[in-house]
Amino acid sequence: MHALRHFYASVLLDAGETIKALSHYLGHYDPGFTLRVYTNLMPSSDARARKAVDRLYEGTDLGPDGPETSQGQ
Numbered sequence: 001m002h003a004l005r006h007f008y009a010s011v012l013l014d015a016g017e018t019i020k021a022l023s024h025y026l027g028h029y030d031p032g033f034t035l036r037v038y039t040n041l042m043p044s045s046d047a048r049a050r051k052a053v054d055r056l057y058e059g060t061d062l063g064p065d066g067p068e069t070s071q072g073q
Contacts, residue, residue, distance in 0.1 A: 009038045
């Protein structure tokens, strides 16, 4: 039964669900408890952060950014 709960938690965390919501779904009173128990299942926040920034700049034409674009010239 615990393996199924861990699988459920890992799927939701990987999908981006919050600890607070996961805590509620699992019937935990304290989200801190959920975080302590399931923190090993949290996906890499580094990769998620990079993807979020990449999505922000998708389709943006940044153009040249060298010294020739300085406002002083």
